[in-house]
Amino acid sequence: xxxxxxxxxxxxxxxxxxxxxxxxxxxxxxxxxxxxLWYLVLTASFPRYALSGxxxxxxxxISGFSIADLSLREAxxxxxxxxxxxxxxxxANPLLDRVPVLTLAGVPVSGGMISLATxxxxxxxxxxxxxxxxxxxxxxxxxxxxxxxRIPKLPVTVTMLTYRYLVLLMQEARRMSLACGLRCPGEKGxxxxxxxxxxxxxxxxxxxxxxxxxxSMTLRGFHGxxxxxxxxxxxGGFVWFVLWLCALAFVRAAxxxxxxxxxxxx
Amino acid sequence: MHMADAxxxxxxxxxxxxxxxxxxxxxxxxxxxxxxxxxxxxMGVMGAFVFAAQMINFTIPGTGSSGHLxxxxxxxxxxxxxxxxxxxxAILLIQCLIFADGGxxxxxxxxxNMAAYGCFVGGLLIWRGVMRNGVSRKKILAASxxxxxxxxxxxxxxxxxxxxxxxVTELPFxxxxxxxLPIHLVIGLVEGLITAAVLTFVYEARPELxxxxxxxxxxxxxxxxxxxxxxxxxxxxxxxxxxxGGLSLLASAFPDGLEWSIQRLTGSTxxxxxxxxxxxxxxxxxxxxxxxxxxxxxxxxxxxxxxxxLAGGAIVIALCLAVGYLPRLFRHKNRSVTGLKP
Numbered sequence: 179x180x181x182x183x184x185x186x187x188x189x190x191x192x193x194x195x196x197x198x199x200x201x202x203x204x205x206x207x208x209x210x211x212x213x214x215l216w217y218l219v220l221t222a223s224f225p226r227y228a229l230s231g232x233x234x235x236x237x238x239x240i241s242g243f244s245i246a247d248l249s250l251r252e253a254x255x256x257x258x259x260x261x262x263x264x265x266x267x268x269x270a271n272p273l274l275d276r277v278p279v280l281t282l283a284g285v286p287v288s289g290g291m292i293s294l295a296t297x298x299x300x301x302x303x304x305x306x307x308x309x310x311x312x313x314x315x316x317x318x319x320x321x322x323x324x325x326x327x328r329i330p331k332l333p334v335t336v337t338m339l340t341y342r343y344l345v346l347l348m349q350e351a352r353r354m355s356l357a358c359g360l361r362c363p364g365e366k367g368x369x370x371x372x373x374x375x376x377x378x379x380x381x382x383x384x385x386x387x388x389x390x391x392x393x394s395m396t397l398r399g400f401h402g403x404x405x406x407x408x409x410x411x412x413x414g415g416f417v418w419f420v421l422w423l424c425a426l427a428f429v430r431a432a433x434x435x436x437x438x439x440x441x442x443x444x
Numbered sequence: 445m446h447m448a449d450a451x452x453x454x455x456x457x458x459x460x461x462x463x464x465x466x467x468x469x470x471x472x473x474x475x476x477x478x479x480x481x482x483x484x485x486x487m488g489v490m491g492a493f494v495f496a497a498q499m500i501n502f503t504i505p506g507t508g509s510s511g512h513l514x515x516x517x518x519x520x521x522x523x524x525x526x527x528x529x530x531x532x533x534a535i536l537l538i539q540c541l542i543f544a545d546g547g548x549x550x551x552x553x554x555x556x557n558m559a560a561y562g563c564f565v566g567g568l569l570i571w572r573g574v575m576r577n578g579v580s581r582k583k584i585l586a587a588s589x590x591x592x593x594x595x596x597x598x599x600x601x602x603x604x605x606x607x608x609x610x611x612v613t614e615l616p617f618x619x620x621x622x623x624x625l626p627i628h629l630v631i632g633l634v635e636g637l638i639t640a641a642v643l644t645f646v647y648e649a650r651p652e653l654x655x656x657x658x659x660x661x662x663x664x665x666x667x668x669x670x671x672x673x674x675x676x677x678x679x680x681x682x683x684x685x686x687x688x689g690g691l692s693l694l695a696s697a698f699p700d701g702l703e704w705s706i707q708r709l710t711g712s713t714x715x716x717x718x719x720x721x722x723x724x725x726x727x728x729x730x731x732x733x734x735x736x737x738x739x740x741x742x743x744x745x746x747x748x749x750x751x752x753x754l755a756g757g758a759i760v761i762a763l764c765l766a767v768g769y770l771p772r773l774f775r776h777k778n779r780s781v782t783g784l785k786p
Contacts, residue, residue, distance in 0.1 A: 182500070222450070222549055264448060268612070274615070293612075305547070308541065308547065339491075340488045340535060341492075373641040375645055378641075378644075381646060382646070382650060384489055391485070
């Protein structure tokens with residue numbers, strides 16, 4: 179099953195990236211989580227025609243990708259579905275909003291074109307900022323940061339456990355899907371006649387396995403609370419957080435690209 | 445149906461985060477009542493199962509395409525709506541962070557659109573209601589399909605509304621809605637059938653694993669609810685007054701979905717009546733309408749809109765109370781006639 183294989187690859191790849199050792203990897207996960215949320219709120223708050231101001235927000239993820247040594251190409255590949263969905267939602271903008279708002283090299287550009295471009299850029303920047311967070315922070319660290327934000331234990335523990343069981347179950351699902359595919363050649367997926375038996379068997383196996391794993395965890399001293407991640411945090415992390423907090427607020431308030439353009443070209 | 449961050453404004457995102465957080469807090473309170481130490485691992489393993497199962501393609505006969513099961517309904521059928529809702533939050537958080545499926549800012553919206561309707565409308569109202577007097581294969585099929593269709597339709601409606609309120613698209617709300625609802629009707633049907641197939645298998649193999657609401661009902665009988673009946677009625681009344689009196693002022697002056705469709709066909713938002721019966725109905729309506737077109741006759745003032753909103757809300761509440769209490773009134777009378785103690 180290609181989707182299962184792809185998902186497994188994705189999980190392993192993100193784990194691999196998050197295990198890196200750059201400055202950004204060692205910043206406290208709470209600062210990274212809060213800064214990402216701040217970035218997303220500011221990016222989403224740009225008006226529909228504020229494309230030039232929005233471009234200034236790229237400074238954050240460009241510097242982040244550079245410090246953490248991440249591949250932009252790999253990150254862009256993950257955003258293709260998001261951009262596809264945004265295109266479907268925003269496709270009507272150039273058709274319904276045809277009033278020209280500026281002229282580029284003699285070609286009038288309508289408000290709808292600008293708002294569609296803004297939508298794309300917003301989606302792209304938001305996806306890249308989230309990627310920067312998860313590529314430099316493990317899910318355990320994010321869950322720890324959530325606990326520090328006083329998010330109750332139950333949903334955080336469930337998130338952690340779901341993630342831990344995920345690889346196990348996807349491998350199980352892949353084995354079952356492969357067995358099914360070999361017995362039903364030419365079928366695109368699981369045939370209609372065995373929908374219930376297939377997924378139901380998987381569910382029952384899952385629950386039995388879950389019980390075994392839980393009993394093993396209890397024997398090893400698990401009482402519903404995960405210990406904090408072992409990776410040490412860097413001292414300058416808080417300063418980095420405060421500086422970016424202010425810098426992003428400044429970029430949101432002042433369209434730096436537009437100001438620089440005016441300064442250079444009058 | 446996962447929404448990206450670019451589709452929503454901070455105001456909409458904040459509101460939906462607040463709604464989802466309140467629902468999660470309520471769900472946690474309900475889930476903790478079980479005091480089951482195995483709850484968290486069971487939820488975790490079920491979350492991972494739904495995650496893995498959603499990546500398996502189930503062939504839809506005769507179409508050449510495939511579908512996957514409906515997570516909210518399945519989790520409600522196995523864990524109950526409250527634990528199911530919390531598990532769906534974990535699934536959506538991992539999907540958003542690891543697989544870039546839905547945005548972190550839009551997480552509140554996605555939790556509401558995909559988990560709240562599936563677990564509370566599909567699970568708590570439909571599944572529990574259908575299973576009230578026992579479980580059967582037909583009931584599982586009916587509840588799964590109905591629950592999946594209704595929750596997906598509500599989810600699709602919410603996505604459209606949240607996008608429209610965020611002001612990111614020029615697409616008119618009715619057009620967007622008309623594009624979203626039919627496709628999600630088909631998806632809901634397919635997901636409902638797959639969910640029914642899985643739950644039927646579980647019912648045949650391990651019926652004790654299914655959640656039917658029995659425990660929840662016993663608990664609600666023995667413990668007091670979050671709000672008393674008077675409290676709940678008071679809260680509903682306050683919400684109705686705010687909605688009718690305040691928010692009616694903000695109602696759009698543009699035609700609604702049906703009016704928009706009529707305008708497209710005829711050039712006007714209203715159809716001309718023809719025939720004797722229609723003329724008679726119009727005369728009766730003109731004579732009885734106190735606030736025609738939601739305003740005082742001959743004026744389009746804001747006060748008229750507010751008063752009409754409040755009056756309409758009061759009439760609806762009175763009708764609901766009448767419908768709710770009349771059968772009880774007759775039941776008491778019958779009992780007293782037959783000499784049975786209430």
